[in-house]
Amino acid sequence: MNDGVLIEARGIEKRYPNGVLGLKRASLSVKAGEVVVIVGPSGSGKSTLLRTFNGLEAITGGEIVVDGHVLHQRSADLRSLRQRVGMVFQQFNLFPHLTVLENLSLAPIKVLKLTAAAAEERARALLKKVGLSEKHDCYPAQLSGGQQQRVAIARALAMQPAVILFDEPTSALDPEMVGEVLEVMKQLAVEGMTMCVVTHEMGFARAVADRVIFMDAGEILCEDAPEAFFGAPKHERLQTFLRQVL
């Protein structure tokens, strides 16, 4: 890890089989402990960019180095990389057939080879952290959306990743549940977790981000500290976008 850079994306390109370019020579670097928020209109490639960071989306050009693992067109060993990169999804994607506790301890037991007792201890501590101590024996379907997303964050944390990717974590939530999830994310940011967040929550970006990235049509158009990003947007396309969402 040179000078604390955790994710280094250089000129990455994503061309779909039908020839459409999803990402155009996107470059981005994320340092350890940094919170980077990616915003942009729908279909601008935000989620695609995020998903390339743990190999869920294969790239067709360029190179990504994540925590020392080099990802390029034909990367083979994604497993060891994915143990270091947590992911939180828009649709939570909890395992519906497992209890909350089992959701959190499955990977630590099977991948990190923790004992069941150690994994359970870790899971309980994380559930306490996200404020769901008493829900350990519930199945996901018995929880509200906000609670499910907090469990999903705890599940990512259970692998003790170097960075967590958040793919529109509050977009599928009812408005009254957005706050509780953002609160957990803020707490993580305060504790120094490295985070990449794709979101439409401009308030969160303004308050928590170290840097905000604006994407449109598969390109990173500009990046700035939140004050400058929202206060004095330089790019014309960004100005239009901010007028529409704020």
Added chain:
Amino acid sequence: MPTPLSRWLWHGFAVALLAALGIGLYVASKRIDYTWRWERIPQYLISTEGEDQTAPFDGFVVVSDDGKLSMTALRGSETHQFTGFSAIVAGNGDLVFEGDVIAKTDAIGPGPLLVGLWLTLKISALSLVFALLLGLVVGLGRVSKNPAARDLSAFYVEVIRGTPLLVQIFIVYFFIGTVLQLSAFAAGVVALAVFTGAYVAEIVRAGIEAVPKGQTEAAQSVGLSGFQIMRYVILPQATRRVLPPLAGQSINLIKDSSLVSVMALTDLTKAGREVVSSTFSPFEVWFVVALMYLLLTGVLSVAVRRLEKSYAVQG
């Protein structure tokens, strides 16, 4: 929603229709001058006819005053004592020859129809186990990343689903059975398992594909391997989805097993045919046989419904 009263009226209507159908059937059988002889059926379910005790050699029957039955040989001095009989058929001093019936034992045992039912149950259960294993392997092959596995499993499924089961049974019995020296029972199990396995494979494939893609992505994101994802995340969820179609397929298997009666196997259907030829009461026998199949499939669907309920908690 109908009101409770009208709901019961509709149920009553259905029962009345079925009753009318039954009466119609009865009247129709009167018209063709058919004599119902239901009293002949029970003996083919429960047999009271005991086994015969036969003469082990040529000789004379000796019945002593206290009811003991024995034989002395025609040539030589050999004797034989009979035990455990309930009725003596031969008379004292009769000259009998080897294999003649001397006495009968009185034993209640399963009649031919129950014996047939037992064989149907055995062959269905065994075929089902193999069909599930085969179907799981082939179903995984269908969704595999490996092109060879995909090709082979697709080929198997297409060939089996595209040919009649009866033809497959003939091929297994006459060709494969002859080459590999399979017994009729083994051939029956193979044919049924291979046939049902193809359908199970398609059910398994559909079940796996019905699990949302996000589940795989979430499992990949925590670093699980492909095998672990299948074993701990996808298959447990697919199992719940495939249970109802799998139950249907198992019921089909029980019914399809009636086709093995074309081989030298006395399953329930073959037993029915034999009973018909000795009673000349085809209507009664086939109704009873149908009822016995219904019993098997009914028990199975109740069991599966129980299993589904136990899964329902997880929503």
